[in-house]
Amino acid sequence: MDKEKENFIHGVFIDRRSFLKMTAAAAAALGLGSLSWPDSAEAAGKPAVLWLHGQECTGCTESVLSALDPDPRDVILDVVSIRYHETIMAASGYVAEEALEATILEGNYVLVMEGSIPNADDRYLYVAGKPLRITFLEAAQNAAAIIAIGACATYGGINGATVTRGLGVSDLVSGKPIVNLPGCPLKPTWFYGTLLYYLNNGTLPPLDSDLRPLAYFSRKVHQDCPRRFNFMQKNFLTDWNDPAQEGYCLFLKGCKGRWTRSDCSLTLWNEGANTCIKSNAPCAGCTEAVFYDGFSPLYTNGVIKGGMIP
Template sequence: MDTFLLRPPKTTRRDFLKIAGASLALLGLSQTLTPKVVKALESTSGKPAVIWLEGQDCAGCTESFLNSQEPLAVSLLLDTISLRYHETAMAASGYHSEEALEATIAEGGYILVIEGSIPLAEDGLYCTVGGKTFRDIVHDAAENAAAIIPVGSCAAYGGIPAAGPTDAVGYLFRGTKKHHYYDDVTGDTPVINLPTCPLHPERLVAVIVHYLTFGTVPPLDDFNRPLAFYGTLQHENCERRGHFEAGRFVTDWGDPDQQGWCLYLKGCRGPWSYQDCWKRLWNNRTSYCIASNAPCVGCSEPEFYETFSPLYERRFDVELPGIGRVNIDKVMATIAGVTAAGVGIDMLISRMKESGKES
């Protein structure tokens, strides 16, 4: 049964080559593997099945994925694999769509993509689809899945809905802590979290390509994120880092002299945010938050949204990775003299730590 509205042009070998090249680069793997990836993509055309569930979400991850101008995202979904169920993209509705879902679950061996958080409060009644709680839909779909990919911050850790009253969780995590609700159906099934708000489409394509080619998932960190995409800290790679070091911070959005300065005092969470947005960029590699003069809000992290809120306000007591806890007000109080003396802020923080003066 063809349940889908969207039908792009058939994927060509040239498209496969682009998908292979981009995915290998994204995963940090050698381009010499390109023929192997292309062969895997061509031979798996039409398979394996993918179920894409949506719970407490805004469909932003779906939008992000389908709006990708590169042929790789949509072509991969609709021509290389068999997308059996996707509430936003499929034409079918009602009983037909639910039948497609049930048939695919009964078949087993599919990739399960989850978008949106899962409300556990009140027995899951805050989100129901077709008369069934999303909590239970995820439970049933996870049991026979070959791999589970929660996309976006909500499905990974609870995200924005976790700030509300529904006990919204990700598939494995409630914020930074594992909740174990799905342990009975997860078993050894790999779970690959792809947070950010919304999903970056290239990261999902690369994970699927890796799975189709090697039958495995790339190495993950403690929050089940692929290290290839989440192994670097924004702050350490930021194009504004020089201004941070020199103590030049944006305090007035309207001051042209502050253009390009560090956004820490405007609430940047880059010092806590592990991702590759700084080199991956967004919107078909056009730009990303900091390059667009907006602070990183840390949407790649399990602390997003509630622990990091209010967004766009600086934090006072901060735990800087590799440095320790510092009181940013103390740093700011002395920064003018320090920068005049040509000493970087990191050195100042280290000195405060060494001398035991930090809060």
């Protein structure tokens, strides 16, 4: 297979260098010419965004704010009107609640959901004196589209495995345009690319059966793995201390790349700085619906749950 074919994503050929241009590449993979915010949105004011936090660690907010393209200052001031976001908004208490209620009444906003909704008992998460499940369902009712970010908000993630039995957005809401951007955390390119696509086209990008954009989740980490050669040669790393095993396949260390769809191997993380496998750590499979429970224990592939056989 030649190099070009390896970078075949959702019907578009993209060379490796443009992948590294993070958001510009994210836009390109979705068929957008460049990083541009639609004129219509500008004329009608900045698009409103409600950002709710369920059972979460704020890591996805942090990850969205870990790109330099687009500049985080532009994101907060220029790009969207973030009406409610518990980690960055200046308002607290009733002022925050009023902003939330006013935006829900206004309608036609993009709802970004970070973190899961507890299913075992509403008391696991109360905000402003009521269960977050209720607030979330009210916000979802009037939303134009819902972007679920991170493993928790998409499929439950780690919280789905705890006593709280956290649920993702698509388990609670139907009949709304929903896009899942899983990962623990998600990658900023996925968020900006998807948001751009939606604001430009008024629809969500083409999705797979797990509601993930095909542009980012059509290939497995394993298919583009820089260690694939060693996998084929059956060179498996067993001891991190052995210099002779440098670059060996991490399968025996629990790598879940064979079952995990994501573009991590192609675009790396933190603006091309590194990625889990490149840093000699096994892929944890954080973009898959069965994560975490289905992939635990993470550091061995001796026992594989969920009926998957290597």
